[in-house]
Every structure is written in structure tokens, then in C-alpha cells.
Amino acid sequence: MTKEPASSNTALWALAAAQLVAWGAIYYAFSLFVVPMESSMGWSRTATNAALSVGLLVSGLAAWPVGVWIDHGHGRQVMVCGSLLATAMLALWSQAHSLVTLFIVWIGLGIAMAATLYDPLFAIITRRFPDSFRKKITLITLAGGFASTVFIPLTQSLVHAFGWRDALLALAAINLVVCLPFNAFALGRDGPRTGHAGHPAANRRIHAAATQRALRTPTFWALAVCFTAYYSTFAALTFHLVPLMTERNVSTTVVVATMAVIGPAQVLARVLWFTIGRNVRPSTMGIVITTAFPASVVILMLAGQSSALLMLFATVYGGANGMMTILRGTIVQDVMWTEGYGAVSGLLSMPSNIAKGIAPISAAAIWSIGHNYVPVEWTVLLVSLVSAAAFVVAVRFTGGREHQSSEAVTTR
Numbered sequence: 001m002t003k004e005p006a007s008s009n010t011a012l013w014a015l016a017a018a019q020l021v022a023w024g025a026i027y028y029a030f031s032l033f034v035v036p037m038e039s040s041m042g043w044s045r046t047a048t049n050a051a052l053s054v055g056l057l058v059s060g061l062a063a064w065p066v067g068v069w070i071d072h073g074h075g076r077q078v079m080v081c082g083s084l085l086a087t088a089m090l091a092l093w094s095q096a097h098s099l100v101t102l103f104i105v106w107i108g109l110g111i112a113m114a115a116t117l118y119d120p121l122f123a124i125i126t127r128r129f130p131d132s133f134r135k136k137i138t139l140i141t142l143a144g145g146f147a148s149t150v151f152i153p154l155t156q157s158l159v160h161a162f163g164w165r166d167a168l169l170a171l172a173a174i175n176l177v178v179c180l181p182f183n184a185f186a187l188g189r190d191g192p193r194t195g196h197a198g199h200p201a202a203n204r205r206i207h208a209a210a211t212q213r214a215l216r217t218p219t220f221w222a223l224a225v226c227f228t229a230y231y232s233t234f235a236a237l238t239f240h241l242v243p244l245m246t247e248r249n250v251s252t253t254v255v256v257a258t259m260a261v262i263g264p265a266q267v268l269a270r271v272l273w274f275t276i277g278r279n280v281r282p283s284t285m286g287i288v289i290t291t292a293f294p295a296s297v298v299i300l301m302l303a304g305q306s307s308a309l310l311m312l313f314a315t316v317y318g319g320a321n322g323m324m325t326i327l328r329g330t331i332v333q334d335v336m337w338t339e340g341y342g343a344v345s346g347l348l349s350m351p352s353n354i355a356k357g358i359a360p361i362s363a364a365a366i367w368s369i370g371h372n373y374v375p376v377e378w379t380v381l382l383v384s385l386v387s388a389a390a391f392v393v394a395v396r397f398t399g400g401r402e403h404q405s406s407e408a409v410t411t412r
Contacts (some may be wrong), residue, residue, distance in 0.1 A: 019144040032152065032155045033155075034048050036159055054107060054357070057110065057358075063346040071127070075124035076187040080180065094169045094172070137330060148263045222397060231359075233293070236360055257307070257310075269318070270325075273322075273323050292320035293387070296316040301381070363376050
């Protein structure tokens, strides 16, 4: 077991800051460049969003090999190289004069996302701190939850002041200055978590066996269905929420207010998890979270133009997603095991990340049938119910044998 250094809190907040910047610069900034690129380059919205979808698909495909490398003790190198790649791709994007270049950029950014965002960091933290990973993951997601709050207005200001190309160069510089050194120095040297430090081959066999065991476990497959269904519906609704409300003649003020509530709701939900939820069984928290999302969809379907119901929707919707991030980072260790976690987590991420890339386009195709978002909402609701049911199945297969959080035990 790795002993935590005295400076671990400083390192933890440095990693949280790196996550905030990585999510903000790579993921949340994209939507703010779509219209400027259309105006200056004449690219269609379908083409630019297709580049994003390709990036998300690549991220899903890269998740498993990234997890394997982390299991083999290369977590620091993975995240440092990912930060360098993200910086290079943002800089290349600023010089894009063809759609081919834009697609190359997003292929690179897809790999960078797989190497730098929550999943690889959660795998590293779980590997190094098996007794306190839940607390650390929760604290990191608290800071990461502000990524959209910080970077959407920041990116908009950069685009307005300097144009989209120089704004991308600015984001590349911020990523280089913050993410690269923070990931390099806060992570420090890596190594096997178990007692096989001198036997890397034996360590690899242990992780490979754990991965093969996961593929034979019904709990793994139930969790895979749960997360794939959840993230596909969340992506579909997130990228279509503004046009959905616009179609219903919701005022611009209410639309902006609704979108603004989602981010703080995520952070508030994570605070509640940290203060109260850690004393609750993981399976119970998971059922609450996976049930809250379809409940939010029902609220949206009933909301119409009601600002009160839309605010309620945004609160439940954002809160569910905020806690889902923590659940996704901890439930495997709670209902399965920690050996080979990087690879197992990567295998779980592959279908869900691929679904993230396909879902927005699929939702657009459903909408195009009747130019109406009602069928999209019903589809999202039904698939989200599949997610909730799959989580219940995953818990039932564990037989109630959950690993107890050490933090929770000490507070009881």
C-alpha cells in the first residue's frame, strides 16, 4: 500500500485544477467555436459536429489501452503525454484551413481526452490510494464541476476579443502552462500498487487475470449497459437541450438561466455526496442517481414554458450527472475489485464514450423524422430507464457484498 505524502493535499488540488482546465479547454470550449468557424470557413454544422463525434469515438476506443498502461505503472507518462498532445492539437486547430485538418485535430484530441480526463486520473488514484480513493475522487470532481462555469465565458471572451484562431492558441497556452506541469509533478513517480514492485511481469499477469475475470462477471456487463445507456442519453439531451427549448418558444432568458443552473447543480450534488452520501451504501446512491435522471426527463416533458419546472429539471438533471461522475469512478471498486482497475474501467468506458459520439447524431435523426423533439424525449426516457434497471441488476449480482469506504467507516 502506498503511503500518502505530507504534500498530498497540494498535489490533489493541483490535479483538480488540471482537470478543470483540461475539461474546459478540450471539451466545453468546442461549441463556442462552431459558429465562428462556419462564418469564416463556410463549414457546415454537420461537418464540424461530425469531427467532434469522431473525437469521442476515438476516445472510447483508446480508453482500454490507456487503462492497461496505467495498470502497468505508466500513469504519469500517460497523462503528461496526453497534455502535450492536447496542447499540440489545440494549436493545430488554430491553423486549420480544411475539414481534413479539423478531423485530424479531433482524432488527436480524442486520444488526449482518453489520456487526461477523469477516467485515467481515477484509475491512477485508485491504484495508489486504495483506502482513500473515494474521498480524493470526490474532491477532484468538485473542482472539475466548475469547468464549464469558468471556460465557457472565458472562451467566449477570447473569441470575441481575438478571433477564434487566436482564442485556440490561448487555450493551448493555458493547457500547456497548467496541465503539463501539474500532471507531471503532482503525480510524481508511479509504480505497482501491490507487493510486486520488483516483478512487473507478475504484476501484469495479475491485472490481465483481473480483466479476464471481469469479462466473465455479470456485474461488469450490467454496469456496461448502465453506463452506456446513461451517457448516450445524457449526451443526446445535452447537445439538443437548447434547440429543444427554443422549439417550445421558451424565452432566451429562461433558456440561459436553465443552462446556467446545470453546472452549479452538479457541484452541489457532489458536495452532498462528500458530506452525506459517503455514509450511504454505494448501491443505494447508485439507485438514487440512475432514477433521478429519468425523473428529470419526465419533468422536462411536462415543463413546457414554465420557468419553475425548467429550473427544477436543470437542478435534478445536473445533480444526477454530478453524482454519476463519482459513481462511475468508484462503483467498480465497491462491487468488484481494484486489481486491473485501469483496464476494467477502460473497457467500461469504451462503449459509453462511443455512445456519446453517436447519440447526438442519432437524436438529430429522430428529430428530423417529424421535426419535433417529443420522440427524442421519449427515446431518452426509455433508454434512461434501461440504465436504471441495469444498475439494479448489477447490484443484485453482487449479492449485497460491497466494499466499505474507509472514510465512511470512520465517521460512523
